[in-house]
Amino acid sequence: MLYKLRLRLTLWFVSLSILLYLILSILFILVFNHLLTDLLNEELRGLLREIRPSIVYIDNKPTLKTWASVAKSFSVKLLATIQLYGADGKLLEEYGPSGAKGLYKGVINFRPKQDLPSILSYYRDLEINDKYCGFLQIQLSTKTRDDALNRLTWTIAIIAPFLLAGLGITGYFFSATAIEPTEKSFQVLRQFMADAGHELTTPLTVIQASIETIENGQSTNNMDPEIISVMLRSITRMSDLARDLMLLAKMEIPQLVLEMKPVSLANVLKIIYLDFKESFEQKRINFNLTINTEKSILAHEESIRALINNLLQNALRYTDNGGSVSLSLEEKNNHIILKVKDTGIGIPKENIPYIFNRFYRVEKSRSRAQGGSGLGLAIVKAVCEAHNALIKVDSDINIGTTFTVSFAIIT
Ligand SMILES: Nc1ncnc2c1ncn2[C@@H]1O[C@H](COP(=O)(O)OP(=O)(O)OP(=O)(O)O)[C@@H](O)[C@H]1O
Ligand SMILES: [Mg+2]
Numbered sequence: 001m002l003y004k005l006r007l008r009l010t011l012w013f014v015s016l017s018i019l020l021y022l023i024l025s026i027l028f029i030l031v032f033n034h035l036l037t038d039l040l041n042e043e044l045r046g047l048l049r050e051i052r053p054s055i056v057y058i059d060n061k062p063t064l065k066t067w068a069s070v071a072k073s074f075s076v077k078l079l080a081t082i083q084l085y086g087a088d089g090k091l092l093e094e095y096g097p098s099g100a101k102g103l104y105k106g107v108i109n110f111r112p113k114q115d116l117p118s119i120l121s122y123y124r125d126l127e128i129n130d131k132y133c134g135f136l137q138i139q140l141s142t143k144t145r146d147d148a149l150n151r152l153t154w155t156i157a158i159i160a161p162f163l164l165a166g167l168g169i170t171g172y173f174f175s176a177t178a179i180e181p182t183e184k185s186f187q188v189l190r191q192f193m194a195d196a197g198h199e200l201t202t203p204l205t206v207i208q209a210s211i212e213t214i215e216n217g218q219s220t221n222n223m224d225p226e227i228i229s230v231m232l233r234s235i236t237r238m239s240d241l242a243r244d245l246m247l248l249a250k251m252e253i254p255q256l257v258l259e260m261k262p263v264s265l266a267n268v269l270k271i272i273y274l275d276f277k278e279s280f281e282q283k284r285i286n287f288n289l290t291i292n293t294e295k296s297i298l299a300h301e302e303s304i305r306a307l308i309n310n311l312l313q314n315a316l317r318y319t320d321n322g323g324s325v326s327l328s329l330e331e332k333n334n335h336i337i338l339k340v341k342d343t344g345i346g347i348p349k350e351n352i353p354y355i356f357n358r359f360y361r362v363e364k365s366r367s368r369a370q371g372g373s374g375l376g377l378a379i380v381k382a383v384c385e386a387h388n389a390l391i392k393v394d395s396d397i398n399i400g401t402t403f404t405v406s407f408a409i410i411t
Helices: 002-054 065-073 143-216 225-252 265-282 301-317 349-354 364-369 376-386
Strands: 056-058 061-063 081-085 091-095 119-128 131-141 261-264 286-291 296-299 324-332 335-342 390-396 400-408
Touching (some): 002 065, 002 119, 002 131, 061 091, 061 131, 065 091, 143 225, 261 265, 261 301, 265 296, 265 301, 265 324, 265 335, 296 301, 296 400, 301 335, 301 376
Parallel strands (some): 286 324
Antiparallel strands (some): 081 091, 081 131, 324 335, 335 400, 390 400
C-alpha cells in the first residue's frame, strides 16, 4: 500500500513539475518574442530617423541616389529594405533586399506572402513646404527573431524528456522521505495491534480452557468456584485492557481540549485518596495525602483521574508490604506540582526511558501476575501531553520511585 502511495506521490510531483515547466516555457517564449520584436522596432525607427535627412527632392520627387552612392562606397550590405514612393503612390526607388510593395500603413509586423518570412514595416510621409510629395518606407525581415524563437522552442522541447526522467528519479527518492513518517506510524500501529492481540490471547486462552474443563466434566449447576474466579479475573483483565485502549484513543482526539474546564486537583485527589485507602491498608502500606494548594487547572477531569489512578495503582502494585506511599499537591513557580512517591522496588535506570511506551513492563512476569498490561504509564504520558504538563521520574532500586507532574495554573 505504501509502495503505491510512493508511486502516486512521484506521479503527482512529476506531473505538477512538468505543468509548471510548460507554463514557464510558454511565458518565457512570449516574453522573449516581445523583447526581440521591441529591439527590431527600435532599430527600424532609428534607421528611419537616420535616412530621412539624406532625402533630396528633384522636381518635387524624393530621391536617395546621392545617399545610395555614398552607402555603396562603404560596401555595407543593407539588411533593411528602403523604399521611396512618389505623391501618386508609385515606387520610385528601392534599396537593400526586395521588400513588399505598396504602403503598409500602421502595420508593423506582417507576412507579405505565405512562403515569405514576416516583415516589420515603418513609413513616414514626406513633404516640401507643407506639400505632400510621397513617403519613405523601411521594412525589415523578422527571420533572425523567428529563427531564435524556433531554436528556443526546440531547446525547451529537447530538454523536456531529460527533465521528466530526472524529476521521476528525484521524485521517487524524495517520496521515500515524504512517506517516512507515515511508514513509521504504520509500523507503530502494526506493533500496537500485535501487542494488543497478544495481551488478549492470554485471558482468552484461560477462559477457553476453563469452559473446556466445564464441558468435559462438570455440570453447569455444580461449577467449581475456582474456575469461575479464574474466568472472572480473565474477563476483568480484558475489560481493563479495552477501557485503557479506549482511553488512550480518546487522548489523541483534538476535541478533548474543548471539553477542558477548571478542575480543582485538590478535590479530585481527596476522592481518589479515599478510594485507594483500603487497598493500601490491606497491604499494610502507610498511605498519606498532603494538599498545599487549592488552585485549579484547565483540564479534562476524567483523564486527570485516570492519570492519578494509574500512578497510585503502580505505587500500590510495586511497593512491598510495610512500605509507604505519599500523594502530594503543592504550588511552585505558577505551576501545580503533583507527586506520587513510593518506597517500592524501584525502576532500573536503563529501563526508565521505555516505561511510558505502550505495553512496556520492566518485570513482565511480576506485572502480568498482578493483572498489568503495560498501558498505565502510556495513558499517564498521553494525559500529560494533552494538558501540556511535564512528567519526571526519579527512581532507585529498592529505595523507591517518585513521579512528578507539573501543570500550569490558569490565571
Ligand atoms: N512505581 C513504580 N515502581 C516500580 N516500577 C514501576 C512503577 N511504576 C511503573 N513501574 C514499571 O513500569 C512498567 C510500566 O508501567 P505501566 O503502569 O505502564 O504498566 P503496568 O503497571 O505493568 O500495567 P497496567 O498499568 O497497564 O496495569 C511496569 O510494568 C513496572 O515495571
Ligand atoms: Mg500501571
